[in-house]
Amino acid sequence: MTVRLRGIQVESLSKSWGNTQAVKDVTFSVESGQFLVLLGPSGCGKSTTLRMIAGLEPVSGGSIHIGGNDVTHAPPARRGLSMVFQSYALFPHLNVAENILFGLKVRKVGRAERDERLKRVADMTGLSELLARKPAQLSGGQRQRVALARAIIAEHPVCLMDEPLSNLDAKLRHEMRVEIRALQQRLGMTVIYVTHDQVEAMSMADKVVLMRHGRIEQQGSPEEMYARPDTVFTATFLGTPPMNLIELADGAGGAVIKGMTDASVVAAGQGDGRLLGVRPEHVVLLDEGGLTARAESADYHGADTVVTALLGSQRINLRVPGRFALEQGAELRLGWRAEDVHFFDFESGRRCEQDALPRVA
Amino acid sequence: MNVTSPTDAVHGQGGSASSRLTGSRRGFSVRSLLPLALVAPALAMVLLLFIYPLGYSLISAFTLPEGGLGLGNFAKALELYSRDMVFTLVIVSVSTVLIGLVAILIGGYLLLGEQRWAVRILSVLYRWPLFIPFIVAAQCMRTFLAKNGLMNNTLTELGLIEAINTTSFLDWRGIIITFVWKQAPFVTLLVAGAMAALDRATVEAARGLGAGRLRVLVQIVVPQVMPTLVVGLILSFVTMMSVLSVPMMISGGHPTMMTVDMAFRINAYGDYGTANALGFFSYLMTGAVAWIYLRRGIDKEGAK
Numbered sequence: 001m002t003v004r005l006r007g008i009q010v011e012s013l014s015k016s017w018g019n020t021q022a023v024k025d026v027t028f029s030v031e032s033g034q035f036l037v038l039l040g041p042s043g044c045g046k047s048t049t050l051r052m053i054a055g056l057e058p059v060s061g062g063s064i065h066i067g068g069n070d071v072t073h074a075p076p077a078r079r080g081l082s083m084v085f086q087s088y089a090l091f092p093h094l095n096v097a098e099n100i101l102f103g104l105k106v107r108k109v110g111r112a113e114r115d116e117r118l119k120r121v122a123d124m125t126g127l128s129e130l131l132a133r134k135p136a137q138l139s140g141g142q143r144q145r146v147a148l149a150r151a152i153i154a155e156h157p158v159c160l161m162d163e164p165l166s167n168l169d170a171k172l173r174h175e176m177r178v179e180i181r182a183l184q185q186r187l188g189m190t191v192i193y194v195t196h197d198q199v200e201a202m203s204m205a206d207k208v209v210l211m212r213h214g215r216i217e218q219q220g221s222p223e224e225m226y227a228r229p230d231t232v233f234t235a236t237f238l239g240t241p242p243m244n245l246i247e248l249a250d251g252a253g254g255a256v257i258k259g260m261t262d263a264s265v266v267a268a269g270q271g272d273g274r275l276l277g278v279r280p281e282h283v284v285l286l287d288e289g290g291l292t293a294r295a296e297s298a299d300y301h302g303a304d305t306v307v308t309a310l311l312g313s314q315r316i317n318l319r320v321p322g323r324f325a326l327e328q329g330a331e332l333r334l335g336w337r338a339e340d341v342h343f344f345d346f347e348s349g350r351r352c353e354q355d356a357l358p359r360v361a
Numbered sequence: 362m363n364v365t366s367p368t369d370a371v372h373g374q375g376g377s378a379s380s381r382l383t384g385s386r387r388g389f390s391v392r393s394l395l396p397l398a399l400v401a402p403a404l405a406m407v408l409l410l411f412i413y414p415l416g417y418s419l420i421s422a423f424t425l426p427e428g429g430l431g432l433g434n435f436a437k438a439l440e441l442y443s444r445d446m447v448f449t450l451v452i453v454s455v456s457t458v459l460i461g462l463v464a465i466l467i468g469g470y471l472l473l474g475e476q477r478w479a480v481r482i483l484s485v486l487y488r489w490p491l492f493i494p495f496i497v498a499a500q501c502m503r504t505f506l507a508k509n510g511l512m513n514n515t516l517t518e519l520g521l522i523e524a525i526n527t528t529s530f531l532d533w534r535g536i537i538i539t540f541v542w543k544q545a546p547f548v549t550l551l552v553a554g555a556m557a558a559l560d561r562a563t564v565e566a567a568r569g570l571g572a573g574r575l576r577v578l579v580q581i582v583v584p585q586v587m588p589t590l591v592v593g594l595i596l597s598f599v600t601m602m603s604v605l606s607v608p609m610m611i612s613g614g615h616p617t618m619m620t621v622d623m624a625f626r627i628n629a630y631g632d633y634g635t636a637n638a639l640g641f642f643s644y645l646m647t648g649a650v651a652w653i654y655l656r657r658g659i660d661k662e663g664a665k
Contacts (some may be wrong), residue, residue, distance in 0.1 A: 056568075075568070076568050076569040082570070083565075083569050085565070085566060089560060089563045089566035090563070090586060091563055091585075092563075092584060093584040102567065102572075103571055106571040108569055150566075154570065237596075
């Protein structure tokens with residue numbers, strides 16, 4: 001079973017309720033067969049954007065094109081898309097088969113074709129044994145599969161998903177992430193997926209659109225956004241633990257870490273009003289040289305340990321493989337490579353270019 | 362200087378323990394009586410104002426005018442008023458069905474309507490009849506539905522009918538119209554509340570799958586609010602069975618409703634026996650409706 005390929009273009013989309021503007025000038029595009037994730041914290045406008053694309057919320061400004069057709073003001077059923085809701089939105093009085101087939105019955109698809117499609121989709125989603133059950137008799141994961149099956153059976157080229165895994169436990173969420181991604185790739189569907197979970201976004205997306213306060217903060221591939229964040233918000237939203245942001249100050253010969261008695265120069269040029277960003281996995285422990293820090297705590301995760309240390313008065317996290325035997329207050333020598341360092345303007349929070357000095361020979 | 366001997370101390374302790382025990386027993390009995398004391402006034406009201414009159418009327422229905430127990434009053438009620446019993450059942454049943462339809466339509470529009478101003482106006486307007494007593498509603502309908510009433514005059518003025526062709530609706534149709542007008546808001550209030558409490562995403566999902574508003578209403582919304590709708594309709598059925606003013610004022614002639622017959626037996630003849638026998642048939646009708654509902658609830662629980 002494959003679906004016709006269709007891309008989506010969203011241009012200058014905005015939504016306001018009275019004086020409250022929930023979505024402001026949002027522009028992005030999704031190519032056919034691409035998996036795009038709208039990511040952001042609660043209240044950032046990602047679900048509202050998705051609902052406008054679905055036709056469930058009238059737009060206040062801008063346009064939406066699906067497969068080249070302007071659907072900005074078209075009713076939901078005319079947009080050629082299916083949707084999976086956070087609450088699954090299963091019809092509680094209908095059994096699994098009736099839930100899955102509802103859309104086909106509405107479209108007056110013949111009985112033989114309905115049965116054939118139901119069998120195929122039920123096999124694909126592992127629901128063949130559960131078709132006669134009511135939603136109340138299913139587990140969270142099974143309900144999620146029914147919602148997916150209902151979206152898949154329509155064979156629409158575009159599928160919208162609004163935080164579909166947020167009601168599942170961590171283990172099931174991981175399994176479903178893999179399944180959804182595999183299904184999307186197998187069927188070649190164009191998917192827009194809303195989540196506040198950066199792990200979901202990083203692991204599933206071909207493209208991530210990070211939103212904040214109704215605007216797009218940054219968009220790009222997960223790798224691009226992780227490796228080269230445009231803003232402090234992107235730098236800290238992606239990654240667990242988030243990127244270390246260390247305040248700099250002007251020093252003799254360049255920028256030094258603010259508040260450090262060991263005033264080693266970490267970057268050429270200005271230090272005041274700048275933040276140095278470095279990811280925990282890029283901070284390394286040195287035998288000699290580097291910057292002196294005091295060990296504060298260690299958070300053992302199994303495969304690695306996240307060590308928190310004080311660099312002067314500023315906290316820094318570093319990820320070390322395996323278990324780390326921490327002696328609280330012990331002196332650590334830390335370093336990083338120049339190419340792993342990012343600089344941001346303290347006031348605007350935006351990325352700025354500056355030459356980092358290598359802290360690891 | 363007070364010196365307490367070990368024995369005194371033991372006695373003292375024993376005495377206080379004993380008094381604690383007694384106190385706790387007294388406390389226990391008072392505590393156990395408190396709920397009863399709280400429930401007693403309400404229980405007394407139910408016994409005095411409901412159970413006693415109900416029992417008395419049942420006994421009266423089976424008490425023959427010449428004394429002793431028998432089915433004479435029932436035979437007389439059936440002989441004189443069987444047509445009115447059927448008429449009552451038909452009127453109330455048809456009204457119940459129409460009330461259900463009106464409640465679903467209004468509730469459905471409040472949930473699915475796209476003209477926000479119309480939804481807002483309707484949500485205020487539909488409740489008004491709730492605050493009008495049956496007797497006032499009946500008087501309003503008399504002036505509205507009469508041969509030269511507001512409805513016919515308006516239709517004549519609009520040129521839709523000839524004045525000579527106007528007919529009075531002050532008969533069974535008037536009773537039904539009044540009942541529906543008066544009771545539909547009550548059921549709508551319950552149904553609209555249940556609809557508002559539904560997971561909105563189910564409606565949006567159905568719309569997204571291509572269902573029109575009518576299909577969403579009939580296939581998705583109504584089945585989910587059916588328990589609330591049925592409760593509202595049963596309460597309305599029972600209410601309509603007991604209304605006297607509407608049939609009396611809208612259509613006093615024959616056939617008429619059982620409440621009019623009961624009032625007539627008591628006022629004209631002081632015949633409480635036949636009136637209570639008619640009341641017994643009323644209980645049977647409302648009891649049957651309640652039984653159907655309860656059975657349905659039990660079957661559903663069993664299915665779960």
